Every structure is written in C-alpha cells, then in structure tokens.
Amino acid sequence: MTTPRYTEIADLTDDTPVLRDIRHHIHRHPELAYEEVGTAALVADKLAEWGWQVTRGVGETGVVGTLKVGEGTRSIGLRADMDALPIVEQTGKPYASATHGKMHACGHDGHTTMLLGAARQLARTKRFSGTVHLYFQPAEEHGVPSGAQKMIADGLFQRFPCDAVFGVHNHPGMAPGVFLFRRGAFMAAGDKVTITIEGVGGHAARPHLTVDPVVVASSVVMALQTIVARNVDPSQPAVVTVGSLHAGTANNVIANSATMELSVRSFSEEVRALLKRRITELVQAQAASYGATAIVKYEEGYPVVVNSDAETEFAAQVARELVGDDKVLGHADILMGSEDFAFMLQERPGSFLRIGNGAGEDGCMVHNPHYDFNDKNLPIGAAYWTRLVERYLAQ
Structure with missing residues (x-):
C-alpha cells in the first residue's frame, strides 16, 4: 500500500x-x-x-x-x-x-x-x-x-x-x-451593556440646582471596577471595560444625561449571570445615591x-x-x-x-x-x- x-x-x-x-x-x-x-x-x-x-x-x-x-x-x-x-x-x-x-x-x-x-x-x-x-x-x-x-x-x-x-x-x-x-x-463570551444616566441639567455655575450625570457616571465607572475585583471568584476570568462615555456639549452647561457603553467578558454561565446582575444592581444604586436614575440595557452577545x-x-x-x-x-x-x-x-x-x-x-x-x-x-x-x-x- x-x-x-x-x-x-x-x-x-x-x-x-x-x-x-x-x-x-x-x-x-x-x-x-x-x-x-x-x-x-x-x-x-x-x-x-x-x-x-x-x-x-x-x-x-x-x-x-x-x-x-x-x-x-x-x-x-x-x-x-x-x-x-x-x-x-x-x-x-x-x-x-x-x-x-x-x-x-x-x-x-x-x-x-x-x-x-x-x-x-x-x-x-x-x-x-x-x-x-x-x-x-x-x-x-x-x-x-x-x-x-x-x-x-x-x-x-x-x-x-x-x-x-x-x-x-x-x-x-x-x-x-x-x-x-x-x-x-x-x-470568552462577550456582552454589551448600554447605560443611560438621567440627571437634571442646568448652569455650570449653579450645580446645587442640578443632578450632574457626569459626576454620577464617573462614580459608576470607578464602582464597576469592584465587580471583578470583589464579586467574581479570583479563579474565574472576567473583564468589565467601559469603552465609551459621552455627556454634555459645553463647558458651562451641566448635561441632562450621560451614556456609557460596556464590554463584558466571561468564561462560564454562572459568572456571566453574576456580572449581569451585579452591573445592573450597582449602576442603579450608584445613580440613586446621587438622586439620578439609570436605565441599563444588557445585550448578551457571542457565547x-x-x-x-x-x-x-x-x-x-x-x-x-x-x-x-x-x-x-x-x-x-x-x-x-x-x-x-x-x-x-x-x-x-x-x-x-x-x-x-x-x-x-x-x-x-x-x-x-x-x-x-x-x-x-x-x-x-x-x-x-x-x-x-x-x-x-x-x-
């Protein structure tokens, strides 16, 4: 042969x-x-x-x-x-x-x-x-x-x-x-999260009359970093990245709203579900603590x-x-x-x-x-x- x-x-x-x-x-x-x-x-x-x-x-x-x-x-x-x-x-x-x-x-x-x-x-x-x-x-x-x-x-x-x-x-x-x-x-699995923070806009010189969504968004960005560090098992890979943050059009105007887009990566269904729950909870709680509201749109992407x-x-x-x-x-x-x-x-x-x-x-x-x-x-x-x-x- x-x-x-x-x-x-x-x-x-x-x-x-x-x-x-x-x-x-x-x-x-x-x-x-x-x-x-x-x-x-x-x-x-x-x-x-x-x-x-x-x-x-x-x-x-x-x-x-x-x-x-x-x-x-x-x-x-x-x-x-x-x-x-x-x-x-x-x-x-x-x-x-x-x-x-x-x-x-x-x-x-x-x-x-x-x-x-x-x-x-x-x-x-x-x-x-x-x-x-x-x-x-x-x-x-x-x-x-x-x-x-x-x-x-x-x-x-x-x-x-x-x-x-x-x-x-x-x-x-x-x-x-x-x-x-x-x-x-x-x-990894890859999910997309779109967050809209609704505040109260106004004049930059009168911040006490507003609910500044930029401040809220900044707090949310930092708080999100604790999810992988403190909620996910260290032996399980996960990533939460804020890839986009937009708010305002002028230096002397406090905007009404801010939008953020996140990329979320994980390797197990359990961690994927945990990330979805904690991101949603944390964002809404952070917004509420400033007197703002947050809408979280969570899109499950590639497995x-x-x-x-x-x-x-x-x-x-x-x-x-x-x-x-x-x-x-x-x-x-x-x-x-x-x-x-x-x-x-x-x-x-x-x-x-x-x-x-x-x-x-x-x-x-x-x-x-x-x-x-x-x-x-x-x-x-x-x-x-x-x-x-x-x-x-x-x-």
Whole structure:
C-alpha cells in the first residue's frame, strides 16, 4: 500500500503571488458587516473559476463553496470571515484602504485569502474522498445578529451539512506560522451593556440646582471596577471595560444625561449571570445615591468558544505534521476576546484555532489603524486547510 501524499507548504509556494494579489485587493476594498458585496463576488467568482459549486447570498452576503470528490460519505466545513471595521487606516501601505473610515484591521482579508488558496489547491489535486464546504461568512464584527447566526438561520448546516467545522484567526504576538490550539473553552463570551444616566441639567455655575450625570457616571465607572475585583471568584476570568462615555456639549452647561457603553467578558454561565446582575444592581444604586436614575440595557452577545476535544487534537496533529512540533502550542492560554464562530460550534463539533501574525514590532494588535495581516501566512494557512481536508477525508 502506498503512503498517501498530503499537501506541504512548498506545494503552495508558486501560488503565493496570486494569493498576495487577492489579499491586497480585498484589503484595498474593505466592506463592513452585511456590505461585503464586492468581496463576496470576488470569492464566488474565484470558486466558480476553480470548479466549485457556488451558492451566494447565504445569510445575506455569505458565500458557500462545495466540492465533492469520490464516494466518501464524510463531510467537513471550513469557515473564513470577510468583513472589515470602521477604522481609518494608517499603515501607509501601497494597498491601504481606498475607502476612508473602513479598513481590514482584524485580518479577515487574510482569513478569506487563505481559504481561497486552499480552495484552489483542493480543486487542483482532489486528494480526498467526501464533501468539502467552504463557509465565507459576513459580519463577524457586527455583534448580534452576527454573520454566523444569520448563516445558521438560513439553513447553513442543513443545506451544506458537515461532520465537523473548523475556523482560524490570526494571532498578533506570535511568529507567523505558529499554530495555537486549546481543547474546551478557548475564547470568552462577550456582552454589551448600554447605560443611560438621567440627571437634571442646568448652569455650570449653579450645580446645587442640578443632578450632574457626569459626576454620577464617573462614580459608576470607578464602582464597576469592584465587580471583578470583589464579586467574581479570583479563579474565574472576567473583564468589565467601559469603552465609551459621552455627556454634555459645553463647558458651562451641566448635561441632562450621560451614556456609557460596556464590554463584558466571561468564561462560564454562572459568572456571566453574576456580572449581569451585579452591573445592573450597582449602576442603579450608584445613580440613586446621587438622586439620578439609570436605565441599563444588557445585550448578551457571542457565547464562549468551546472546542471539542477530538477535533481539536486532530487539527493540532495536522499542524504538527505541516510545520513541526516546535511551532504548535497544543494548550494555548485562554483569550478574553470573543468570536461568533462560537455559534457554529454550538451546532457542530469542531475547533477554532489561531495562527501567529507576528511578534515585536511586526505584531501590531488587531483593531488598530496600523495593523496588517502578515502575508507570510498565506501559503502556510492555505496548505494547512488543504492538508486538514485531505487528512479528514482520507481516501
């Protein structure tokens, strides 16, 4: 019996210039959540050109590519996100965003291109037996309802079923080509809280005749920091961040109201419920103590990313075969960021993994105007996805 031939990174070397051009085109033409018309068209056209069956408009602007080879009955799903962020790019790159106020600051242009590279290689070699579905998803950055939720609601796993589903995100702080895996809970649940503090406005010189919402909001900000420090079990990870606070329009006017937006992260349903209860109680009590009122709108967002054991170990083993043991972290640290791939993992077993995007000066954090996806990952990611399919659907 001959040993199966699985894809190596060197097999994608000649494709790198093509993949780089695709990535740079997507980067130069960023589109926000549910606006990914041009990106979706590019993806669909490339898939069709390479012989994939293409379904457009899944979950509004999502695209699914399907390729069946041989008589194998197993199926696998691979997902990439396509949307950009409302950020003014400051990279100075020749392929920088051509649309002011929009940029690919999270690497979704790279995620999409790596999966397209795998699509090209899989169609070219067809070294598997079974069915592959490629899920090009919109609106990962949108919050609920996210692109994953809309694709699932549009019958994603009924129309394009898979036995397991996999996704990837780049990881600044680690060298390109380093893979990170973790069984079980990997990324946090993320909730959004909007707080409106209603006071009594008036003249800045007569504060005794007002109820100053700025003072109330300031007190609330400081008090919120005690929840994680004094209410949550220290062994349980949690984050409460006040990301936005707005009040007033002039220095000599005490405003009527102030608004705040919070990002709340947790890893267990118990802690998630505790945070919701304590934030609501604390905000309303703080406001009342100043004679103000507070309206708390609590929106539960993405759930915890929970990787299934078998699929994660399989995915890690494929990475070890491709890049070597020294470039694979099999038990990476938990991450407080959130990811709507969690919704897909609630529907199917699978794994969400990370790939290093650069360390030191080359490791700019995502959601930053200076961020850029590392093109060194294009052939590595494309080879990884291809090999994962070949190994999962081995003939």
